[in-house]
Every structure is written in C-alpha cells, then in structure tokens.
Amino acid sequence: DAGVIQSPRHEVTEMGQEVTLRCKPISGHNSLFWYRQTMMRGLELLIYFNNNVPIDDSGMPEDRFSAKMPNASFSTLKIQPSEPRDSAVYFCASSLFGRNSNNEQFFGPGTRLTVL
Amino acid sequence: KNQVEQSPQSLIILEGKNCTLQCNYTVSPFSNLRWYKQDTGRGPVSLTIMTFSENTKSNGRYTATLDADTKQSSLHITASQLSDSASYICVVTGNSGGGADGLTFGKGTHLIIQP
Numbered sequence: 001d002a003g004v005i006q007s008p009r010h011e012v013t014e015m016g017q018e019v020t021l022r023c024k025p026i027s028g029h030n031s032l033f034w035y036r037q038t039m040m041r042g043l044e045l046l047i048y049f050n051n052n053v054p055i056d057d058s059g060m061p062e063d064r065f066s067a068k069m070p071n072a073s074f075s076t077l078k079i080q081p082s083e084p085r086d087s088a089v090y091f092c093a094s095s096l097f098g099r100n101s102n103n104e105q106f107f108g109p110g111t112r113l114t115v116l
Numbered sequence: 117k118n119q120v121e122q123s124p125q126s127l128i129i130l131e132g133k134n135c136t137l138q139c140n141y142t143v144s145p146f147s148n149l150r151w152y153k154q155d156t157g158r159g160p161v162s163l164t165i166m167t168f169s170e171n172t173k174s175n176g177r178y179t180a181t182l183d184a185d186t187k188q189s190s191l192h193i194t195a196s197q198l199s200d201s202a203s204y205i206c207v208v209t210g211n212s213g214g215g216a217d218g219l220t221f222g223k224g225t226h227l228i229i230q231p
Binding site for chain 1: 148150157158159160161162165205209219221222223224
C-alpha cells in the first residue's frame, strides 16, 4: 500500500485565493482526519470523517474552511478565501476505527501551505 | 479540560547518549497513550501504544513507560543516533470508542542529536 497520499505537497498562494488540498486515505480504512500543524499550536484536529460522514468539525477555524469526503478514497479540504494566518502544514490521516482497533492513525506527508 | 503536557519543549544531546522525554496528562477517562515520531518534513509515525494495564513497552531503542495513577508517561531513547533527531508527540485517547473526539495531542518535544 502506498500509504496516505496528499497533494499538493507545497502550495504558495496569495491572500484571498481559494486553496484546495487533497487526500487519498489507505484502502480499507474507514476514518479520515484533517489536521493543521504550526510551531505555536502543534497539531490541531480540524475535522474527521467516519465512513465518509463528517463526525466532528468543531476544530474547523471558521466558515472559510470546508471539507468533503465524496467517497471512501478521496477527501478535500478547501479554504476560501485564504488568509496569511492559514499558513501551516496540513496533514491528512486515516485509520481503521472499530471496537477492536487500537485507533492508530497513519499520516500522509502533509501539504505545506504558504499564503502571502 | 483534557490536556497533554510534554517536556522539555526541546532537547539537544550528543550522539550515543540516552535521553528521556516526559508526557503528563489530565485526560479522563483514559483509554490509551501513544508516542509518535515526526521527522522534519514528514507526517507523524507511531512508535508505541500503551493501555491502562501496561507499564513498560519497548520498540528497539525506544522504551515507553506509563504510570496511570500519576498520569505520567515517559519515552526513553537509548544510545541515541543521528536519525533520532525529530519531534516526539504524545497523544492520549480519552474514551473507549477511540474516535477522534477522544484524542488529545501534546505539542511535542523537539529532539536534536549532535554528532
């Protein structure tokens, strides 16, 4: 398995532009997570899906952020309009969630976003 | 409020030396505690997971301990190597379901191994 795949790996954009980050989870995993990581705040959970359904989006900073999971093999995180304070590394992770699972999350390589 | 505090924030040691990283948590109820290693420019990778009944668990040169009474965990690295340079993140799961709403992340310890 190729692991969690994220694209793009790097994104530089100007304030006000729309940004779309993409994630392909590990095949067979039923949970998908979007995180944001900064030096100041560490890893922050933005939203997670279970069986393609958003379960908790309380970590989404504001309405400018939205996430979708149209099927089990693809998810997007969109920022519109982007602002300089959105600059961070965004990670996608997937796991097999269930009563007997140990909830290990497998992380993708991340997307480094810079908003000028 | 559930919290995970890690110390030190950063640490520099010489290659070959041992070191210990600390994780204190206030998460309750407790399900498990996991240590992740994050190399620069990469996503975190799980090193070890500990449940309530486990006191010690090893993964090569990494040994994690857990004291569920005092709500403390440590990660000991023996005979450090340059490849151990990374951030180490402590994550505590606070419910039996294991969903993300039960996860609390520490901010990590940044470890640098110098030759």
